[in-house]
Amino acid sequence: MADRIDLMSTLKKIGVLTSGGDAPGMNAAIRAVVRSSIFYKYECFAIHKGYQGLIDGELTPMTPRSVNNIVNKGGTFLKSARCLEFRTQEGRKKAYRTVQKFELDALVVIGGDGSFTGAMIFQKEWNVPVIGIPGTIDNDISGTQFTLGYDTALNTVIDAIDKIRDTASSHNRLFFVEVMGRDAGHIALNAGVGAGAEEILIPEEDMGLERLLDSLKKSEKSGKSSSIVVVAEGDKTGDNVFEIASYVEKNMPYYDVRVSVLGHMQRGGSPSCFDRVLASRMGVFAVESLRNGDSNVMVGIKNDKMVLSPLEKAIKGTSKINKELIRVSDILSI
Ligand code: ADP
Numbered sequence: 001m002a003d004r005i006d007l008m009s010t011l012k013k014i015g016v017l018t019s020g021g022d023a024p025g026m027n028a029a030i031r032a033v034v035r036s037s038i039f040y041k042y043e044c045f046a047i048h049k050g051y052q053g054l055i056d057g058e059l060t061p062m063t064p065r066s067v068n069n070i071v072n073k074g075g076t077f078l079k080s081a082r083c084l085e086f087r088t089q090e091g092r093k094k095a096y097r098t099v100q101k102f103e104l105d106a107l108v109v110i111g112g113d114g115s116f117t118g119a120m121i122f123q124k125e126w127n128v129p130v131i132g133i134p135g136t137i138d139n140d141i142s143g144t145q146f147t148l149g150y151d152t153a154l155n156t157v158i159d160a161i162d163k164i165r166d167t168a169s170s171h172n173r174l175f176f177v178e179v180m181g182r183d184a185g186h187i188a189l190n191a192g193v194g195a196g197a198e199e200i201l202i203p204e205e206d207m208g209l210e211r212l213l214d215s216l217k218k219s220e221k222s223g224k225s226s227s228i229v230v231v232a233e234g235d236k237t238g239d240n241v242f243e244i245a246s247y248v249e250k251n252m253p254y255y256d257v258r259v260s261v262l263g264h265m266q267r268g269g270s271p272s273c274f275d276r277v278l279a280s281r282m283g284v285f286a287v288e289s290l291r292n293g294d295s296n297v298m299v300g301i302k303n304d305k306m307v308l309s310p311l312e313k314a315i316k317g318t319s320k321i322n323k324e325l326i327r328v329s330d331i332l333s334i
Contacts, residue, residue, distance in 0.1 A: 011290060013043045015059065015104040018076040019050035019083075019115035022267060023135040023149025025275035026076040026110055031067035032283020033108050033133075038064055040291060045102055049079045050111070051086035051118060054095040059102055071276055074152075074269045080111070086118050089125070096126040105129065106290050108283075110148070112136040113315045116298060120311045129295035131286045132311055133279075137267055140184035142317025143309030144300025148282070151274040153180070153266045154191050160262055161195035161228060168226040174216070174248065174255035178241040180266050181232035187266070188232035189325045198227035198333050201244070203234035204321050209244065212237060213251055215333070220254060222334065227255075281306060 016033045018026045030046070037044035046066070048058040060066070070077055085091030099107075106129040109119045119130040134141045137153035157179050168175045177197075181187045185202025192200035199215055201207055212229070219227055231241045238244035241259055249257040271279070282299045285306040289299065298314040300307050 011042060011105045013045060013102065013104050014106050014108060014287065014290065015045045015047050015054070015099070015102070016078075016108040017047035017050050017054060017110065018078050018080045018135065019109060019111035019118070020080060021112055021136055022076050022080045023137050023147070024074040024152035024267070024269055024271035025148035025279040026080075026135045027070040027073045028271060028276045028279035029110050029133050029135065029148060029283045030076070030078060031070055032280045033287060034062045034067045035064050036284040036287040038062070040287060042287070045104065046078050049083075050081040050115070051083040051091075051095060052081045053078075054098050055083065055085055055091055057098045057101065059098070071280075072270050074271060076110075086122075092122050092125055095122065096128070099126070099128055106131065106295070108133060108286050108290075110135045112138075113141055116311050116315050120296065120315070123296050129290065130311070131290055131295065132298035132314065133282045133286055134298060134300065134314070137187065138181055138184050139186040140319050141298070141314050142319045143298055143307070143314040145302055146274075146278060148275055148279050149267070149271070150186065151278075152269055152272045153187055154194065155272050156266055156269050157187060157191035157262060158195045160260075160265070161191065161197070161230070164260055165195070165226075165228060168228060171256055172225050172254065174226065174252070174257045175228045176231055176241050176245045176248075176257070176259045177228060178231045178233060178259070178261040180262070182234040184234075184319065185232045185321050186319070188230050188235075189321055189329070192230035193325050193329050193332075195228065195230070196332070197230040197329070198224070199229045200326075200329055201229065201231045201235040201237050202321065203232055203236055205326070206236040209237055209247055212244070213248060216248065216252060219333070220252070
């Protein structure tokens, strides 16, 4: 449940942290939280290394100048961490002692659904107001159309696929490109359409190996000499991208089949303009929402408007893929 609390009169100090998987745009969001806090006359403390820093008391007071020259940087300068201790009551008790010691009145947590789960439990146990900013390249959080880092990751992926296409088309090569997305096919689907992939395999739909083979055979007959298939990590068609590729290779000896796993490069790089603007808006909106007395919510964007949704909904809901893109991809890959 989202809460409205009487923060307006008590809010003086805000803590900000990044947690879980890093994503481009997190730095721009930290900058926005720090500067808007100070703009509204609050003190702002940076918490280093996510929840671990909260447990260990690794906090630094921020000034507007502490966040100079980071709007354009990938990763998170506060560092992120996966913190097992925060999953225990004892760990969260230590974290609360830090909150008391630094007299923090609210926390802004920039991260994914795991980080929000931790934030929600912490808020329930110790009644510390929290607000989430969704930062994950997978775009798999409900309550927002876009998460921080997603747009940058898409641009990184299409850039990589464009390069792969150059080599694919110079030979009779069929490339299987694995992209991130264990549970969600947003990256595969959007980057696949953007890069003109022949087929796109995602966790949400099981296409079946026979259909994939039929489709590739049709393309070969229609004169295509090279093709690119984008495969999300969590695709259900085969066990993994190497197995899919070897199955296709056995059945289509004409092609020289290759696999490229893009991996962690998708998480890095300078954030796109879209992600910087989104991070800036989300950071300002997070502080303004605390100022309005909102807590236990996540900021998001819908139809270009800033919105709030309960953290619980953000964690439990599913972000649906855009089925229109599957249709568009099918039409365009003839
Ligand atoms: P993400 O936020 O990217 O989904 P994780 O799932 O790794 O990343 O979560 C980040 C951190 O959030 C964890 O390392 C842990 O400290 C905290 N966390 C996640 N789930 C819980 C939970 N059920 N209870 C308490 N803390 C949690």
